[in-house]
Amino acid sequence: RSTITDENKLWTSRVPYVLNNDLEINSKGVILRALDQFRLKSCIDFKPRDSEDYYISVKQCWSYIGRVFSNGQELSIGIGCGYIAIVEHEFLHALGFYHEQSRYDRDDYVTIQFENILEDYKSNFRIVGNNVSTTHGVPYDYLSVMHYGKDDFTNGKGSTIITKDSKFQNLIGQRVEMSANDVQELNLLYKCSSSVAFRMYCGFTDGTMCQMSNCSQSSNRWEMVKDVYGGPNSDHTNLPSQDAGYFMHASTRSGQEGDSAWLETKRMSLQRDCHVQCLQFYYYHNGSESDELNIWIREFQDNLDATGTLYLMGQITGNGKPTSHWTLHHVPLNATKQFQVEFEVRKGAGNSTGGFSIDDINLSELECPDGTWQINDFERLLNTTDTPALIYSPRQYSSEGYAYRVALKLYQSYFGVFVQLVSGVYDDQLQWPCQQRQFTVQMVDQNPNIQLQMSKQMSITTDPNLLTSSGVSTWGKPREVGSPIVDENNETIYVNTLSGRNNFASLEDIKSRDYLKGGSAIFIFSLQENVDVVLLMMIKIKSSIKE
Known part of the structure; x- marks a missing residue:
């Protein structure tokens, strides 16, 4: 995947779009989900068109490269094309991307079998020269959503693309989602490094706290550890590797009922006006069934507000049995002002042999799943x-x-x-x-x-x-x-x-x-x-x- 070099063909974010009335209803929903992936992973945002001269008009299964036409530049997502990766593929074309196998350095990575390509589609496999395209220094990516598959447009005589690294032969042409390299090049093309909807990730890598604070007032505290007696034996980040990384653990083995350990994120500002956020993290519980992991947000009125107001957003209890695996959990948030997330482990009644552990915290300004x-x-x-x-x-x-x-x-x-x-x-x-x-x-x-x-x-x-x-x-x-x-x-x-x-x-x-x-x-x-x-x-x- 290489991109255009003509900056006049780049869009201004937020990119206006229209979903045509004759577009299949299922495809419309898939498109909206794909646009959220752009917001999550890149600096590109989209908006329904008001009266802009340049906008994307979505129809069937193809797209022009870059911003080309005013009065509605067609991008097609039709019946049978309503898959999130195909939507991402076509929108990346509109944003300025060529196919991966059209890169000017592609012959170092793949061999194009022109004798096996349908005659009318041989031009799809042309190289785009470095006088009109750039790779921004991003390595060739066999897993790019912009790469053709090994048999695309075959005339029946064999594969059309042979990878020089044979282990990727059956992986090219993936239509799952944009790859990390696709996103990297998109951000380089549009000269940005931030994301529209992503707020934070913390996996406690190398023992770092990601600007989180341990603010417990009782003897129970969150601790950064590599394993816990009774589980977990390793962090979630590096599974299944036994090279243990770090995670946070709050023990409930000692102390009194009601004792709490608090862990809080940094203060964060909202970037979108939709007032929807989703917190997700992995937890492991091996304490008493009456122990609680409470998830709070603390909202601040302004920069001068030092105390804020606490709101309980979610709760996890032992439910009668400990976990045996790291478990994924989502908490919908509805912050409307500057806020921080706080994790409270509260000791319950009875004896405990463990506590709660958390790892791989992500926060976005998107909706949580049901x-x-x-x-x-x-x-x-x-x-x-x-x-x-x-x-x-x-x-x-x-x-x-x-x-x-x-x-x-x-x-x-x-x-x-x-x-x-x-x-x-x-x-x-x-x-x-x-x-x-x-x-x-x-x-x-x-x-x-x-x-x-x-x-x-x-x-x-x-x-x-x-x-x-x-x-x-x-x-x-x-x-x-x-x-x-x-x-x-x-x-x-x-x-x-x-x-x-x-x-x-x-x-x-x-x-x-x-x-x-x-x-x-x-x-x-x-x-x-x-x-x-x-x-x-x-x-x-x-x-x-x-x-």
């Missing part, structure tokens, strides 16, 4: 389960109140991902059939820093007119169109048919990055409102970077 489903020893489960076999997540509620769950269909060497509506406590208050809401399921790339993650994902939008083979609504009210089952809580609920992708990922796929870490696989999911309604809200609110 739910998290962590499956420990996932590879063993995949290999040993009689297949095909279905396993189900616990019931989850969307922000509107729709109840649903996620299912995995295991086939030993690969697995499928499905979603289904289930009966819930808010059903009588909701609109049925559930229409034009988008399910998104991600298998989390557990890279400790969310800016470096490339998570596999799937999105499905509910169609109120879609019927099952028996003639009932796929997305109808579960108590009316679903089937009764007894769930993991021994409760009778009603479930609709499954919808999803039968081949979501292979065992080979999930070993290519940190999809399995410490043996655990993690899935996060959400069910979001009608995409057109969200767009109208965005236009009205005009959430943006503050000037």
Whole structure:
């Protein structure tokens, strides 16, 4: 992936865009998710068009390179192209990127088999000279989202691209997400180093505290450690390596009930006007079931406010059993002013042999998922389960109140991902059939820093007119169109048919990055409102970077 050198073809952030009315509804939701990835990982932001002369008009599966036309420069994301990596690919074209295999130094890394390329597409494989393009010194990237696959545009006589490093032959052409090198070059192209929506990451690497403060007043304190008696035996950051790194631990083995240990982040200012933040971190609990890990935010009225106001945002308790793995947790925040996050471990009643540990803290100004489903020893489960076999997540509620769950269909060497509506406590208050809401399921790339993650994902939008083979609504009210089952809580609920992708990922796929870490696989999911309604809200609110 090389980029244009003509600065007149660069966009001014925030980049205006229009999603055309004839664009598939599912693709619209995927596009909005892709734009959030740009905000999370780069300095590029986007806005619905007001009256700008230059703007991106989104349609099918291609794009011009750079800012070229006024009055609506077409970028196409059509039916079948509604995948986040394809959206990122086409938007990167519009932002000024050429294909990776068109770099002027590509012959050092790949061999193009022109005799195997369809005649009409040979020009797609041309080299873009260094007189009109630059690599900004970023190394050639076989994992770039801008790289063609080995068999793209083949005439059937063989592969069109051969990598000179053979271990990448089956990896080129990935359509998961932008790579770290893609993001690096984007920021270099637009001469920036900050991010629109990313606020902090702390993995306590090399024993650093990331400007966090240990402010406990009792004898119980947070300590930076490499292992804890009774677990964890290593940090989360470096799993599965046994070369122990650091994490923070607050013991509840001593002291009195109610004693607290406090750990606080630095004060942070908001960069966006949407007043949405998501805190995520990994925790490990091996103390008493009555111990608590409380997550607070402290908001400050202004720079002169030294004390602020505390608000409890989330709580984790022992729930009767300790954890055996590092566990991912999300906490939605709603700070509207300058704030800091505070982690409080409070000793509960009874004896404790451990406490709480935390690691790999990330904070962004994006929405949290509805739910998290962590499956420990996932590879063993995949290999040993009689297949095909279905396993189900616990019931989850969307922000509107729709109840649903996620299912995995295991086939030993690969697995499928499905979603289904289930009966819930808010059903009588909701609109049925559930229409034009988008399910998104991600298998989390557990890279400790969310800016470096490339998570596999799937999105499905509910169609109120879609019927099952028996003639009932796929997305109808579960108590009316679903089937009764007894769930993991021994409760009778009603479930609709499954919808999803039968081949979501292979065992080979999930070993290519940190999809399995410490043996655990993690899935996060959400069910979001009608995409057109969200767009109208965005236009009205005009959430943006503050000037």
